[in-house]
Amino acid sequence: MLLNEVRYTRPETLEDAIGVLESNENARVLAGGQSLLNVMKHRIATPEVLVDIGSIPGLNQVKIEEDGTVSLGAMATYDGLHHSDELVETYPVLARVVGRLADQQVRNRGTIGGNLCYSDPTSNLPPLMVVLEATMVVTGPSGERRVAAEDFFWGAYEVDLRRGEMLTSISLPAPKENTGYGFAILRVSADGWGIVHASAAATFENGAVGDCRLALGCVAARPVRAEAMEAALRGEEPTEENIRRASAGLGGDLDPVSDAHASSDYRRRMAEVMARRAFLQAIEEARS
Amino acid sequence: MEKNGAHGELALPVELTVNGQPYSETAASRSLLVFFLRDQLGVKSVNFGCDTGNCGACTVLWNGKLIKSCMMLAVQASGSEITTAEGLAAPEEDLHPIQQAFAEHHGLQCGYCTPGMLLSVKYLLERNPNPTNEEIRRGIKGNICRCTGYENIVTAVRAVAAAEKKPSSQQPSSHDPSQASEKDPVSAAQRASLPEDEVTQ
Amino acid sequence: MTDTVAREETGAAQKWSGRNVPRKEDERLLRGQGSFVENIQYQHMGYVHFVRSPYAHAHIKGIDVSLAEQHPSVICTMAGDEIEELLQPFFQIAPEPGAEIRDYPLAVGKARFVGEPVVAVVAKTREAARDAADLVEVEYEPLEVVVDGQRALEDDAPVLHEDAGVNVTWQGVYDYGDIDSALERADHVVEIDELHFHRFTSTPIETNGAVVDYDAGSGVWTMHCNNQLPAVSLFWIASALGVPFSRVQLISKDIGGAFGNKINSYAYLTLLAALSRKARRPVKWTEWRSEQIASGNHSNERTFRDIKVPVMNDGTILGYQVRAIDDAGAFPRYEPLGGVIWAQVLPGCYRFENARVDFSQVVTNKAPVSPNRGYSRLQHLWMVERVVDIVASELGFDPVEVRKKNYVAEFPHETPNGCIYDSGDYHRCLDIALDLIDYRSWLGRRDEARAEGKLIGVGIGSTLDSGTNNFGQSRLVNPNMPFSGNNEAANVKIDLDGNIVVTLGSVPQGQSHATTAAQVVADVLGVAPDDVTVLIGSDMQRNVYSGFSGTIASQFAVTGLSAAIGAAERLRDDIRALAAAVLGGEEDEVVVADGVAMIGEDEDRSIPLAGLAGMIHFSTAEIPPGFENVSLNRTYVYRPPFEVPDLETKTGNLTLTYATQIHACVVEVDPETGAVQILDYAAVDDSGTLINPQIVEGQVHGATAHGIGAVLTEELHYDEDGQLVSMNFYDYEAATALDVPPLKTDSIESPSPFTPTGAKGMGEGGGAPLHAVCSAIQDALRQHGGGVVTDSHNPSERVYRLLHEPENSRAGIRVGNGHDRV
Numbered sequence A: 001m002l003l004n005e006v007r008y009t010r011p012e013t014l015e016d017a018i019g020v021l022e023s024n025e026n027a028r029v030l031a032g033g034q035s036l037l038n039v040m041k042h043r044i045a046t047p048e049v050l051v052d053i054g055s056i057p058g059l060n061q062v063k064i065e066e067d068g069t070v071s072l073g074a075m076a077t078y079d080g081l082h083h084s085d086e087l088v089e090t091y092p093v094l095a096r097v098v099g100r101l102a103d104q105q106v107r108n109r110g111t112i113g114g115n116l117c118y119s120d121p122t123s124n125l126p127p128l129m130v131v132l133e134a135t136m137v138v139t140g141p142s143g144e145r146r147v148a149a150e151d152f153f154w155g156a157y158e159v160d161l162r163r164g165e166m167l168t169s170i171s172l173p174a175p176k177e178n179t180g181y182g183f184a185i186l187r188v189s190a191d192g193w194g195i196v197h198a199s200a201a202a203t204f205e206n207g208a209v210g211d212c213r214l215a216l217g218c219v220a221a222r223p224v225r226a227e228a229m230e231a232a233l234r235g236e237e238p239t240e241e242n243i244r245r246a247s248a249g250l251g252g253d254l255d256p257v258s259d260a261h262a263s264s265d266y267r268r269r270m271a272e273v274m275a276r277r278a279f280l281q282a283i284e285e286a287r288s
Numbered sequence B: 001m002e003k004n005g006a007h008g009e010l011a012l013p014v015e016l017t018v019n020g021q022p023y024s025e026t027a028a029s030r031s032l033l034v035f036f037l038r039d040q041l042g043v044k045s046v047n048f049g050c051d052t053g054n055c056g057a058c059t060v061l062w063n064g065k066l067i068k069s070c071m072m073l074a075v076q077a078s079g080s081e082i083t084t085a086e087g088l089a090a091p092e093e094d095l096h097p098i099q100q101a102f103a104e105h106h107g108l109q110c111g112y113c114t115p116g117m118l119l120s121v122k123y124l125l126e127r128n129p130n131p132t133n134e135e136i137r138r139g140i141k142g143n144i145c146r147c148t149g150y151e152n153i154v155t156a157v158r159a160v161a162a163a164e165k166k167p168s169s170q171q172p173s174s175h176d177p178s179q180a181s182e183k184d185p186v187s188a189a190q191r192a193s194l195p196e197d198e199v200t201q
Numbered sequence C: 001m002t003d004t005v006a007r008e009e010t011g012a013a014q015k016w017s018g019r020n021v022p023r024k025e026d027e028r029l030l031r032g033q034g035s036f037v038e039n040i041q042y043q044h045m046g047y048v049h050f051v052r053s054p055y056a057h058a059h060i061k062g063i064d065v066s067l068a069e070q071h072p073s074v075i076c077t078m079a080g081d082e083i084e085e086l087l088q089p090f091f092q093i094a095p096e097p098g099a100e101i102r103d104y105p106l107a108v109g110k111a112r113f114v115g116e117p118v119v120a121v122v123a124k125t126r127e128a129a130r131d132a133a134d135l136v137e138v139e140y141e142p143l144e145v146v147v148d149g150q151r152a153l154e155d156d157a158p159v160l161h162e163d164a165g166v167n168v169t170w171q172g173v174y175d176y177g178d179i180d181s182a183l184e185r186a187d188h189v190v191e192i193d194e195l196h197f198h199r200f201t202s203t204p205i206e207t208n209g210a211v212v213d214y215d216a217g218s219g220v221w222t223m224h225c226n227n228q229l230p231a232v233s234l235f236w237i238a239s240a241l242g243v244p245f246s247r248v249q250l251i252s253k254d255i256g257g258a259f260g261n262k263i264n265s266y267a268y269l270t271l272l273a274a275l276s277r278k279a280r281r282p283v284k285w286t287e288w289r290s291e292q293i294a295s296g297n298h299s300n301e302r303t304f305r306d307i308k309v310p311v312m313n314d315g316t317i318l319g320y321q322v323r324a325i326d327d328a329g330a331f332p333r334y335e336p337l338g339g340v341i342w343a344q345v346l347p348g349c350y351r352f353e354n355a356r357v358d359f360s361q362v363v364t365n366k367a368p369v370s371p372n373r374g375y376s377r378l379q380h381l382w383m384v385e386r387v388v389d390i391v392a393s394e395l396g397f398d399p400v401e402v403r404k405k406n407y408v409a410e411f412p413h414e415t416p417n418g419c420i421y422d423s424g425d426y427h428r429c430l431d432i433a434l435d436l437i438d439y440r441s442w443l444g445r446r447d448e449a450r451a452e453g454k455l456i457g458v459g460i461g462s463t464l465d466s467g468t469n470n471f472g473q474s475r476l477v478n479p480n481m482p483f484s485g486n487n488e489a490a491n492v493k494i495d496l497d498g499n500i501v502v503t504l505g506s507v508p509q510g511q512s513h514a515t516t517a518a519q520v521v522a523d524v525l526g527v528a529p530d531d532v533t534v535l536i537g538s539d540m541q542r543n544v545y546s547g548f549s550g551t552i553a554s555q556f557a558v559t560g561l562s563a564a565i566g567a568a569e570r571l572r573d574d575i576r577a578l579a580a581a582v583l584g585g586e587e588d589e590v591v592v593a594d595g596v597a598m599i600g601e602d603e604d605r606s607i608p609l610a611g612l613a614g615m616i617h618f619s620t621a622e623i624p625p626g627f628e629n630v631s632l633n634r635t636y637v638y639r640p641p642f643e644v645p646d647l648e649t650k651t652g653n654l655t656l657t658y659a660t661q662i663h664a665c666v667v668e669v670d671p672e673t674g675a676v677q678i679l680d681y682a683a684v685d686d687s688g689t690l691i692n693p694q695i696v697e698g699q700v701h702g703a704t705a706h707g708i709g710a711v712l713t714e715e716l717h718y719d720e721d722g723q724l725v726s727m728n729f730y731d732y733e734a735a736t737a738l739d740v741p742p743l744k745t746d747s748i749e750s751p752s753p754f755t756p757t758g759a760k761g762m763g764e765g766g767g768a769p770l771h772a773v774c775s776a777i778q779d780a781l782r783q784h785g786g787g788v789v790t791d792s793h794n795p796s797e798r799v800y801r802l803l804h805e806p807e808n809s810r811a812g813i814r815v816g817n818g819h820d821r822v
Helices: A014-023 A036-041 A078-082 A085-090 A092-098 A104-109 A112-118 A125-131 A227-233 A240-247 A264-287 B033-040 B097-104 B114-127 B133-139 B151-163 C026-030 C066-070 C080-086 C126-133 C149-153 C179-185 C230-241 C266-279 C289-294 C338-345 C377-395 C399-406 C426-436 C439-451 C471-477 C513-525 C559-583 C609-618 C693-712 C768-782 C796-804 C806-810
Strands: A007-009 A027-030 A049-052 A062-064 A070-073 A135-140 A143-148 A153-155 A166-172 A179-187 A194-205 A208-217 B011-018 B021-028 B059-062 B065-068 B081-083 C046-052 C058-064 C074-079 C117-123 C137-142 C168-176 C188-197 C209-215 C220-225 C248-252 C283-286 C301-311 C319-327 C354-362 C455-469 C488-494 C500-504 C532-534 C590-593 C596-599 C602-608 C633-638 C655-669 C676-686 C744-748 C813-817
Touching (some): A014 A027, A014 A166, A070 A085, A078 A104, A078 A112, A085 A092, A092 A125, A104 B114, A112 A125, A125 A194, A227 A240, A227 A264, A240 A264, A264 C796, B065 B114, B097 B151, B114 B133, B133 B151, C046 C126, C046 C289, C058 C117, C066 C074, C074 C080, C074 C266, C117 C126, C149 C301, C168 C338, C168 C471, C179 C319, C220 C266, C230 C248, C230 C266, C266 C283, C301 C377, C319 C377, C338 C354, C338 C377, C338 C471, C377 C399, C377 C768, C377 C813, C399 C426, C399 C455, C426 C455, C426 C676, C426 C744, C488 C559, C500 C513, C500 C559, C513 C532, C513 C559, C559 C590, C596 C609, C655 C693, C655 C768, C676 C693, C693 C744, C768 C796
Parallel strands (some): C319 C354
Antiparallel strands (some): A062 A070, A135 A143, A135 A166, A194 A208, B011 B021, B059 B065, B059 B081, C188 C301, C455 C655, C488 C500, C488 C633, C655 C676
């Protein structure tokens, strides 16, 4: 519960923050602190310097850009996103999901950037970013870099951030026509930890599934695309039978862990169920 | 300030107010806000009950926002206004309506989770003056109570909301099982209620 | 249904008992001014942090504290070798060979569970103690681990305590009636291979903690703590330290919940005593949550095997036979009392006349257990209810009818082992519970839902909260135990200024002792509760206390309040006698009310209590002759009427009162995932005469939430290496407001004929929710494969398996025709 000794700095500009991160490989960004402080309490993480980016201006807004893309500041809090009119208008699925993370206290401080960079295998957001086709905007000593969500999450607690770099915003594509999104999660108890969750995007065209993307969480070190199921769904009528058939065997491609909350086998089976449910939500939204 | 190329400070000044009272102290960078408030400023009401930010006993209002003070460094709180349960009513003042409702409806037993719980309720009602049962429970989800089973806390919150009723377009859903007890359940506690003129303080 | 017990005349109309008097505790707690132990500060305090074993079973080959002691803020350290010199091992309740277990507050020679304290570091700040602990080096040699109770019984299992030589701490057979002949003559015998009650813990939000100050001048240790059984703790603490009890003074004020988890802290208090003496300063210990969960206070894990239940065609259940294996973790501590405590409710709510229980308790390389809300009866009552539920299911009996057929109906009722169920009306409670959920309507909706592929189940849980122990039952596990009966003390006085002041021997942790004590004292003395001051908390320096003073085992309404009433009545008698002499009247004419003693209604012949106090305390020359023994200060120790149980037959009255809990629950089970959602929940209780109905109801809510958490979200999970996988609130899902459904409650009052007020002890509950939810899940399963619930913990994965692989659970259930059994 008691942290190791650590240094703290709160730079006022992005340049200063990047400067500290670049010059000290044991420096870590402190965003909302809802994950980092916990691991520091248990001395699992022992950074030398905490770089509090909470005072850097311009990092927490939600903006619909001129080209229709949606820009989410990395320091936007879950609560801020949940109540953002712009986000509710463009990607209500994300506004909904962040509104259910943890509890009110955590939502008032936890940030989307912190969540994504932490890359916890059970985290709700990384797979959702994958199906939303998000782009991570990373700023570092060499300027800005854009990384597709798919490429950003390397593994458990490992993301594509080089020394001195920081996630500064997340860019979502302009909302597409006839496209809907879904998120389904099986939790421990009524509102506890995720056992398995699935995010889905689906387009409905000419009575059938156009494109779709499905990503699973809690089943691997990083989000897993359910590619076989996606392929089986494309071009098909979204009937219950077709969806069921498409999801069959999804679990067989997975190798999730067994832990206090669930066995590997159960996670495999539930991945199929959650994938179907997420997809159903997405296709229903696409149709309406 | 840099020393041998090291960035950041091991300790920093922290200036903040707690319930309106200003403080100027130095805190170790590693010090969590909850321990700063308790051990350095002597704020008794902010408790702690876990080491993973789950129990909510350390809940305070930070610049009006509900947070867990064990999930913030003291140095991060410099320049802010903290409100704790002691800030709901000054010692010589009557209890705040939320506190009174908790007393009336037996919304506390051991009292350890209560300071944090009161603030979560205050925060909830300020944003949602007419919450459904589900919304109340979601609003206090971050505060674990082992004594009350949450039942009387929900009753107390509904009582505060009813007393300060504002019109709301939200109707409770008839399919929502959490609405099952919208009509007050038969309870021995109510049968034994004191007639008003005999209520003592 | 028993008749109301006539109450003695109190001299004033009873006004406050039975009403929802506002709580005295609330003002300070709501203002955040509670006095919890963490608030205690001394100058020059040392702070303790423990280095704990990362291994479940390991020899400690060496400990090097040199680096830690070089830390500039470290005051001292202590390890097992020093502890072994300083302390006697803790007093053991177990008979031989368990009595040989050497239990110290730090590991001596070897570590026996993950989280066992190995080295204590005392430093000037909390952070320094924590940092220096990281500098301690301990060399371990891991040993083979045993984490399964059945395995621990085997001859070739690793032995935890070499001095004992075996892992069994207690074994005994309880045999009543004639189960063999019942099995013989039964129309059916239902066999259940195994039922398992899981390990969980109550996790009060305030953890254990203490500030212990050794005063070198007097040799007295003042222990500011939150221990809930201070008097019995002295046995452990003082005898370990080798000092008279008077040198150890436990003090507590507000306690943030306990639920049994704050009994075994005596081990830490003893260690802190040694540390304070060595460090020559007060020592503060804060227990962090992961430590609290990892290092003990778990609920007994109990496996029930080879259950056989004789049943008649008309639904009469004749009894049961079972083999129980109780896993107590690495050190018994309060065990093996759990080996007999369950016998308080041997037949559950039922009229069974025959029972055989073969009970073994073992140690394993897991954290030590301690009583948890419902202690030992919880496990047994769940088993009995599962038996009734499974019998009903397998033989096609209606679950309501079979319960009513077998419920005890006439009270007082003597059980096969001599326990007396004082009063109750289980049939009525069940009817009320079913009404509250509109049972018939749910049955209809259940059937409709099935047509839509939804699974709804309705279940019942009937339990008893046996309260006010006869500690003589300890002799059933060890005849050499010096304990029997029970007691609690209270003092009521007219203070120097004429105010009424009460102190209690109990240790409140949220149960509103001050409020309810004020109610009953107010009734006796004819004042309002606001006129009665009750000093906060438990304090061996200030309060009265008796041998069993503390707060456990659902008894305060009986023991604590009866002590308060007894003291108040004696004080009132003194007041009347003195007032009569002063006012020139007869004692029986004196009315004590509203702060005044008056002859009848003659206001000219009256004297305020302050006037009597002034005389006794400050103007003794004016006291009439013959009042040498009156000091207006009365202590009373209430002793419930008990006898020492018969050790031969293992019979006797083990608890004074039995509160009833009958719960009804409706769940929906997601057929694809096994996730369980509670749709409706009703809890009906009978706690006898209610002193403060709202407070009693609050206890019911809390016990229900604990039970729901236990059955659906809370399990302590050890892996095969003895690592506790769920050791903090991240992984151990304590029930939140979203996990507990809205609760419908109602109650009836069947006064206890055995207590002065008719109240029954309550608070723990009997774990009715565990069974109500299991039973509801079972009902849902009945419509989809017929899997059988055999575990007390049912997260979605387990329910999923029951749904989709029902044959696995069914394989352990057999129904035979009794007459044809070989």
